[in-house]
Amino acid sequence: METIEKLFSFINDNAQKIEKEQELTYLDSVLEVLNAWLDGDNVPAGKVASKEDIRKAIQLAILKGMRENAQPNHQMTPDALGLLVGYFVEQFMDSEENDGAKIKLLDPAVGTGNLLLTVMNLLQDRADGVGVDIDELLIQLAAAAADLTEQPVSLFRQDALQNLMIDPVDAVVCDLPVGYYPNEEVAKEFELKSTEGMTYAHHLFIEQSLKYSKDGGYLFFLVPENIFESEQAQGLYKYLQKTVWIQAVIQLPSSLFSNKAHSKSLFILQKKSTDGKPVKEVLLAKVPSMTNKQALEMFFTKVQIWKKEQK
Incomplete structure (x- = not known):
């Protein structure tokens, strides 16, 4: 320290x-x-x-x-969440399953790069990162942080929901920006566009992330806990049934969020592929308080048991 x-x-x-x-x-x-x-x-x-x-x-x-100087688009993923995401990326992206090759990792809402760099540091030298953000100051901070931590990250300053000049990636990590997406012209190109009014940006980020993922790629999203309770949830659920295999839904401790209404879950998906198959059982779990060491150990043991049972 x-x-x-x-x-x-x-x-x-x-x-x-x-x-x-x-x-x-x-x-x-x-x-x-x-x-x-x-x-x-x-x-x-x-x-x-x-x-x-x-x-x-x-x-x-x-x-x-x-x-x-609080601004709504200037939010950072807390360290505890970044480390949890990193743990699950490690569990799903075993080096033996990836033939020892480097993992190509995308964060389409990279901000200052904290989530992406947390995961990359955990993976040590096993990942190349790609980050996208429209905010000039945030992307400059992300670039400086990536250079100082000597992590190989390519950064693009643009609206992540427009066409990206990137090759498909092995995995996506993203703390999804929540709210409505203002550019209705761009939104109408998406399958998840709303039939009435503006579309949720977090839904479009899920679709965009899938578009730039390899078949069989994994996606790790921090999503609003009530993502399937909104008026646009039915369309999202149908879309996911068609395009992905849900791997896990991990409820996160409300103590990690300043307001219980802003509580999030970790949503882990795998893009469907011809040579893949769904898990036998979706992992549904709740992360205990981060200060309860014994309960945390039991939680990680449960994840390990689940992982073995899927093979």
Whole structure:
């Protein structure tokens, strides 16, 4: 923890200085600090930190900036959720099943890159990342974080629901942006378009992610807990029955969310393929409190037992 605190202090102290001297926002100042660090103009003293310590220190500085200047599109996936997603990516993307080849991993709502980089750090050197986001500042922060953690990530600044210039990927990780998608011209090209009014963006992100996944690819989505209770849910359910095999629905602890109404679940899907087959039984589980070590161990044991039974 001491290394993370030192790195955070380095980023924070320099960002506050730039913020004052150049009259920039705190987040813009953080970006300046990260770029100077990358260029070698101003680097933290002491021994070289691990990729994960660097990611966490950057995350703390970005979180501080987001709290000071809250914007609806500036949200970061909490670490506990990122680590849980990473655990399940590891379970489903066994290296032996992938013939030892690198996993191509896409986050179509990459933001500052925290979820993608958390998963990539867990996978160590087994993944190449691709991230898409329309927000210029967020994608610049993601680029700096990826470079400083030495993770191979290609980033694209654009609306992720329009055509992407990427090859199909092995897996998708995404904390789905929730709400209505304003561009009705683009939405009408999707199968999941709403027949009345605007379409849910999170539904379109699911369809877009499937479009850019390989047959048999896995998708790990953080979704609203009530995703199948909305007026557009029936269309989504029919679409999923046709295109994917549902692998798991993992209910996440409400304590991880500031508002119970914003609670999420982890939804794990596999794109249908000619040589694949559905799981014998969908994994339905609830993650216990992250502070209850014994209950967590039992939860992970349950996942391992389920995994063995599917083979």
